[in-house]
Amino acid sequence: MLKSKNMVLKIILLCLFLTTIMIIFIKIIKPKELPVILSHAKYVINVHDPREVVASREYVFIGYVSSIDGTEYITDDDDGNPKTKYSINVIENLKGELPIDKNIPITKTGGITRDNKNISIYDGDIMPEEGKLYIFAVITTKEGELHCPAPSSCILIDKSIEKIENTKFNLENAKKLVDKSPVKEKYKDAIKNEIKSIYDIREQKISRYDVNFQDKAAYETEDVSTENNNIVKENELITSIKETKENQLNTSIKEKYNNSFETTVINN
Secondary structure, rough: OOOHHHHHHHHHHHHHHHHHHHHHHHHHHHHOOOEEEEOOOOOOOOOOHHHHHOOOOOEEEEEEEEEEEEEEEOOOOOOOOOOEEEEEEEEEEEOOOOOOEEEEEEEEEEEEOOOOOEEEEEEEOOOOOOEEEEEEEEEEOOOOEEEEOOOOEEEEEOOOOOOOHHHOOOOOHHHHHHHHOOOHHHHHHHOOOOOOOOOOOOOOOOOOOOOOOOOOOOOOOOOOOHHHHHHHHHHHHHHHHOOHHHHOOOOOOOOOOOOOOOOOOOEE
């Protein structure tokens, strides 16, 4: 009898030990606690002017982050040039027509590096957090997918709105939370007064997730190497912008962005 009790006690202690190890492990790999590497770039638009941002995007909408679905890597180095994959529930369209109250996949520039040691994002950018509400300003890729490029592609609706658990998400309640948001009104006004950058020569196109999309054969799936080449060319274009554009980006209207990660920042 005594041996049985000792065995039970040992099993309980082992379970507690394993649970503690798992908690520590989860905390270690939790994205918020990874150091952030900031990348710097020049852009074909003024990313600090919402009017130029929305003019350069096919879709602007309010969305709920249903889940974070992993990371894609563009290069083979330790950084990997990550793109984070999300499932977003569209609450309200501000520009373009995406299906309401339905999860759609998007990607966002930035994320956990290939070596799992850092989070790589562009200076002034944030990464959406699961369970929160954002305005998304996205482009349509060559393959018809939706992508959030660098800064100003996702804007937190309101810091005071607490994280909403997926099982508790409700479209009507979410609409009430964002209905009188100053950020929403700011972007609605920006859409009415769009400013097209003279440097933005990208051809805009309809997404395969658009409610009006009909040509299912319009986008052919390309291999990863082709996609990588396209991204490299896009980065080359960004870095070749005239120096005069850099001065525009450093004007007094530049805002200080909220960083989603409570971490030590390492400058690249």
